[in-house]
Amino acid sequence: MDSLEVSGQTADALRNMSDKDKQELQQFVNNETQKAQIQQTVHNLTDLCFRKCITGKISSGALDRSEEPCMQNCVDRWMDSQMTVVRRLESLQHR
């Protein structure tokens, strides 16, 4: 991502910020980071599941009766797979 461009004026004001404001900013950054991570996962999953579920000729812009549940199943099974990997790694660790 691009670096943040902050003017000198803004930078000065930020340096003199109260602890309460700093805390609020920290919370804001945490929230935005979490949102960005979720969005990134949604992008990756859409990419992956579109490849698997949308295999026919594309003639309509809407998801048809089989595509919609396929996309939902794709997300659910991806979550299961994720869990399987984590569980397996945990069991290796505790051996």
Add this chain to the structure above:
Amino acid sequence: MSSEAAKTQLMDTVRQQAAMQNARLLVEKLNEHCFERCVPKPGSSLSSGESTCYTACMDKYMASWNTVSRQYLSHVQKGPPKF
């Protein structure tokens, strides 16, 4: 500049950049998928059939994005899974 104004400005910049990044990724993915699906053999110009396919493909990809987003968020909101 007051620290309140600086804070607001910083937050706005962060939000804007996040939105830009999101849009950039979507455009990249849309073109990647739809180019592959709609333009199997690139000719000297985009044919009307290819254009029609592109419109449908983009709508379908965005519909897919929304479905995936809803489904994934429903998992995330349930919280971390119990082992």
